[in-house]
Amino acid sequence: MNTDATITTEAHAPRTGGRAGRQGQRMAQQAPRRPYISRRIGTFNILDEEGLSLIEANADRLLKEIGMEFHDDPEILDIFREAGADVQGTRVRFEPGMCRKIIRATAPSQFRQHARNPANTVMIGGDNTVLCPSWGPPFVHDLDRGRRYATIGDFRDLVKIHQMIPHLHHSGGVVCEPVDLPANKRHLDMLYTHIRHSDRPFMGAFIGSKRAQDAVDMAKIVFGEEFVTNNAVLYNVSNTNAPLVLDANMSGSLKVYARNNQPVACTPWTLAGAMSPCTVAGTLAQVLAEALASLSLVQLINPGAPCLMGSFASTISMQSGAPTFGTPEAGKMVLACGQLARRVGVPFHTVGSLSASKLPDAQAEQEATWGILMSMFAGANVINHATGWLEGGLVTGFEKTVIDADLCGKVASLFEGIDLSANAQAMEAIEAVGPGSHFLGSAHTQSNFLSAFYRSTSSDNNSFEQWNEDGRLDAAQRANRQWKRLLDEYQDPGLDPAIDEALQAFIAARKASEPDQAYF
C-alpha cells in the first residue's frame, strides 16, 4: 500500500482521466510514508529563563498553598500521603519542588508506542512529533448529509479515511462518539474498529477504570500479554477538571494505564476566563500545577511508567462566554507550555487544528492553521485533533479532515528543515541557466522535479480558466470528493483471523455481562 501516492494523486488525477489525469498518475510521488515527524528545526521560545522560573514558582505556590482536589478516590489520597504530601480531606498540598522531583527521578524522556504493524510504530518524545486525528465529537458533518449525531458507521469511515492519510501517524481514540451504541459498551466497538481497520497506533478508553481495563485486555489479545506488560501499545489522555481537581473517572483510568505501563498524557484542559484566569500567565501557572500533580501521581503508582505533560489551553469570548480557538492567547500558552514540559523532562502533548467554525470554511482553516503551527513551533511531541475538529470539538468534519490532512503534510515538510546538500545548493544549475533565462527545463530541475516541493493535496493552484472549466469548486467541495475517494480506495490492512475471533469473543462476553446503559 502506498497511501502517499493515493492521497497525492487525488488532487491531480481526476477519475475522469484525460491529460491531467494521466500526468497526475505518472508524476505521483512514490516516497515511502514516514511513521512520525522527526523535526530538524528547533522550537520557538516565547519565554526567557526569568519568565519560565516565574511560572514555575507560581505553580509551586499554587500546589503548596491551595493544592489539588482528588475526588472519590481515597486510594490516591493514601498514595500521596505516603509520598509525604499534606493530605487534608480530598485536598492534597505539595511542598515546592516535590512533584518535579518525583517526576524527574523516574519518568522516561521518550518512549515508543507500538503499532500492530511495526512500520507504524511511533517514537514519542525528543524531536519527534506524532499527529493524531480529531477526538471526542458527538456530531459529524459533511457537505452531503450536513451536521448530525455520529454513529459507529461514521466512526468506521473516519478510521478508514485516517488510515489512508499518509500525514496522520495515529488512529486516535474517539474519532467521533458513536451515540447509536449504548454509552457503557461503545468503547468496545471503538477499540475493535481501530484494531480491525487500522494498523497504526491507537488510544485507550479514557473514562473510568473498567473501560480502561477493557482496553488493556483487548490490547493483550492483539499484542500478547507479555509484550503489553513491557511496551507501550495504548495511548491515553487524562484531563483534569480545571481548576485544580482530578475526578475518579479520570484518575480511575489513569491508575489502570499507569499500572499497566501504558502512557498517560496528563492534560489540564482549560478555557481561560472560565476554568482558569483570563490571563496567559495565570493560566500557565495553573496548567503547570495540575500537570505536575497528575504526572507525579503516575510516577508514584508505577515509577518509570511513560507519561506526557499535556496542555489544552484555549480561551472564551469575554462577550458571550463561547469557547474560542486559534487565538493569540492559545498560541502564547502552547508555546510556553512546550518550554515548561521540556523543563519537566517528559514529552509534550497538545492539540492541533482546532476551530469554532460550523463549516470547513475560511474561519476553520485560519484557526486550524494557526493552531497546528503554534503546536509545532512549541515542539509538541504528540498533537491530538490534528485533523477534523469543528465547532469547538462538537463536530468531526469529513471535509475538514482531509483539508487539515494537507496541513499535516505541510508541517511535516517544513520541519524537515533546509537541505544544504550540494544538489540543493544548485550552484552549477544557476551557473548553467545564467541571468535572464529560466529553470523550467534545466537539467537540475529535470533531475529534481519529482521530489522538489511538497505537493498539496487540497489546494487548487490552477489558472482561473482551468478552475472554471473544472467546475469552480471551492476547497470544501474538492475535499468532499477527496474523502469519498479515500474511502473508496481504502486498503484493508488485514487482521489475523485468530486475533479477530478472540477480540470478538471478548467483546461479546463483555457486552453480555451487563445491561445496556444510555449514560457512562
Next chain:
Amino acid sequence: MNTDATITTEAHAPRTGGRAGRQGQRMAQQAPRRPYISRRIGTFNILDEEGLSLIEANADRLLKEIGMEFHDDPEILDIFREAGADVQGTRVRFEPGMCRKIIRATAPSQFRQHARNPANTVMIGGDNTVLCPSWGPPFVHDLDRGRRYATIGDFRDLVKIHQMIPHLHHSGGVVCEPVDLPANKRHLDMLYTHIRHSDRPFMGAFIGSKRAQDAVDMAKIVFGEEFVTNNAVLYNVSNTNAPLVLDANMSGSLKVYARNNQPVACTPWTLAGAMSPCTVAGTLAQVLAEALASLSLVQLINPGAPCLMGSFASTISMQSGAPTFGTPEAGKMVLACGQLARRVGVPFHTVGSLSASKLPDAQAEQEATWGILMSMFAGANVINHATGWLEGGLVTGFEKTVIDADLCGKVASLFEGIDLSANAQAMEAIEAVGPGSHFLGSAHTQSNFLSAFYRSTSSDNNSFEQWNEDGRLDAAQRANRQWKRLLDEYQDPGLDPAIDEALQAFIAARKASEPDQAYF
C-alpha cells in the same frame, strides 16, 4: 476616529440591534490603535551559523562568477565601474564581500516613514513590523459581483476599507490595478486616492523613472519640499527580474527614490523551479545575490538612503507549472531570508497572506495564515500583501481583505508576548476561586474582561443553534457584510483644501502633457 472600535463592533453588534447589538456596543474595546507592531518575542532561526555562512558564500560566488545584468541603463554600469566592480557589457561582477561592505558602511538599520497624520507614522526596522494591504492585482473579487477587472472605483473602495482596518498600518500602493484608466497616467490617480482618502503612509509608483518622479513631486506637495528631502514619506519596492537581472523600468524608479532619500525595498521576486532553482538552498543564494547587488546600487547612488532587503520567494507546481503559495518551501525561504537580512544589517521586507485560491475559502485561509505567520516568525519589518491576495496575486478579494485583517490583528496580539505583571499572574484570583469552581464572575475576571483577550473580527464562535438562527453564514458571507459596513462607516480623514487643489492642478497638468496610452 476610533477604527478599533469600528471593526470590533462589527462582529458583535449587528445593525439590526437587539441584545447582541447592545451588548456588542457596550463592550466594544476602546484601546487606541497602534501605528505598527512592536514585537516583544523573538524571531525563529531556521538556519544555524554554518548554514547562513554557506548561503552567503554561495551568493558571493554567484556575484563574482556569474554577476548580475543591468539592462538598458548605462548610468548604472558607470556607477558600478567607478565603485570597482568588473563591468563587461551589461554584466556586472563583484568581488566577494564587496556589496556587503558597501551596504554596511552607510545603509541605516532603521528609519521612520512619515504619514501625513503623524499618529500613523511607522518605524521600519528593529523589532517593528508594518502590515500593508494587497498590491498589484488587475482583478478584484467579491461575493456579489464575482471576479472582474478592477476600476478606480474599486481602488478607492479598497483604500477606504484599508483605512478603516485598525490592524493595517499602511495604505499600500497598487491595491488593485485600475485598468479603466490609461496605463501611463493611472499612477497619478492612485497616488491621489491614497493621499486624499487615507492618512496613513503609502507607497510610490514602481515602474519607470518618470512615474517615480511624479510620486516624489506629489509627496512634496503634501509634505513640503524640505521635509521630503530629509525624511522618508514614500515606500517603494524594486523587484529584480530573476534570475540575476535588473531592468531599466525597475532601476529607473530605484534611482529616483534613492536620490530623493526615499526607501527602496530591494526585493528579488522568484518562483522557485522557474525563476530560481527548484531547491530552497539554491534559491536563497540567488535571492541574496540579487538583493546585495540592488542594495549596493542604492547606497552607491546615495550613501545613507534608506533601503530594505526584500524577499518574495515562492514555488511552482512541478506538475503544472502553476505558482503555489503558503507552501513549506516558501516558509523555509522566508525564515532564512529574515536571518540573512539581519546579517546584512538592513530592515527586512517580505510578503504575507498569499494564496492561489480563487475564493475566500478554506484554501485561501490555510495558505494566508501559513504565509503571514512565517513572515512574522521570520522577523519581517514590512509585510506587503498582508490582506486580500487571491489567485496568486491576480485578484484582490474584498471578503478576503477583511478575513485577513483579523489575521493581522491576531499576529499583532501574539507578538506582544506574554504579560508577566502581577495582575496577569493572577495568583490571588486562583486562590480566591479555588479548586472546582470557575472564574466567570470572579473579581479578577470582572476587572480584566474588556482587555483580556484579542477579539476576533471574522470568527463566529457562537453555538450551532445561535449560528443557525443568525442565518448560517460562512466566513465569506459574514465578511461580505463586514466590508460593506466598513465602507458605509468610512470616516474621511480630511485633507487641507490648498493641498488638495495643488495636487489636482499637478495631476491635470501632467495628464495634459501627453496622450493617453493603453500600455506602460
